[in-house]
Amino acid sequence: MSSFDHEKIQQAVRMMLEGIGEDPDREGLLDTPKRVAKMYEEVFQGLYESPEEHLMTVFGEDHEELVLVKDIPFYSMCEHHLVPFYGHAHVGYIPKDGKVTGLSKLARTVEAVTRRPQLQERITSSVAEAIRETLAPHGVMVVVEAEHMCMTMRGVKKPGAVTVTSAVRGSFETDAAARSEVLAFLDRNSKPGG
Numbered sequence: 651m652s653s654f655d656h657e658k659i660q661q662a663v664r665m666m667l668e669g670i671g672e673d674p675d676r677e678g679l680l681d682t683p684k685r686v687a688k689m690y691e692e693v694f695q696g697l698y699e700s701p702e703e704h705l706m707t708v709f710g711e712d713h714e715e716l717v718l719v720k721d722i723p724f725y726s727m728c729e730h731h732l733v734p735f736y737g738h739a740h741v742g743y744i745p746k747d748g749k750v751t752g753l754s755k756l757a758r759t760v761e762a763v764t765r766r767p768q769l770q771e772r773i774t775s776s777v778a779e780a781i782r783e784t785l786a787p788h789g790v791m792v793v794v795e796a797e798h799m800c801m802t803m804r805g806v807k808k809p810g811a812v813t814v815t816s817a818v819r820g821s822f823e824t825d826a827a828a829r830s831e832v833l834a835f836l837d838r839n840s841k842p843g844g
């Protein structure tokens with residue numbers, strides 16, 4: 651797997667600043683290439699992780715009904731414009747043969763997939779596929795809701811427009827009641843203790 655090239659990012663940022671008619675040597679911009687490289691290393695960290703690696707932690711727990719971690723916040727970068735899109739992912743699956751993973755691992759899978767240049771559709775199906783391949787559950791259902799800054803601060807300029815994508819695998823494909831159960835939980839705003 652390739653690694654992160656700080657030097658290259660710094661050169662590119664300097665050129666972009668020149669390209670927009672700025673002076674990269676003025677005081678306020680002197681450290682900007684370095685800062686952007688550091689930020690990119692953080693926001694694109696997922697390129698150096700495999701989403702599946704997090705799901706390897708399994709407990710032989712005999713639970714073959716819904717497990718849903720909802721409202722997982724995420725930030726990603728639109729691969730067309732390299733501006734953020736962000737929102738929440740909801741990840742549900744029905745374990746099989748004792749393959750129950752750690753709850754945090756579902757959120758870590760979302761992180762590994764979102765911290766890359768991305769499309770919302772690919773995030774949604776990649777999370778579903780990683781769970782399907784690693785845990786071989788009865789079914790998996792992933793719903794992602796996001797606002798895209800390329801649609802709010804520029805272009806069509808529609809702040810507040812929310813894009814919803816879903817991916818279902820296994821039993822959820824044929825079991826409408828199972829899909830409805832997940833959607834009913836997503837509809838409820840109740841918070842633990844709230």
Ligand SMILES: Nc1nc2c(ncn2[C@@H]2O[C@H](COP(=O)(O)OP(=O)(O)OP(=O)(O)O)[C@@H](O)[C@H]2O)c(=O)[nH]1
Pocket residue numbers: 728729730768769770771798800801805806
């Ligand atoms: N399907 C999909 N499209 C996305 C996503 N993020 C951004 N886009 C869209 O990618 C498209 C790129 O369209 P282009 O016509 O190539 O680029 P553009 O001229 O900047 O388009 P506008 O945003 O319409 O101004 C736009 O319609 C964006 O809204 C995403 O996650 N999924």
Ligand SMILES: [Zn+2]
Pocket residue numbers: 728729730731732733798800801
């Ligand atoms: Zn975009």
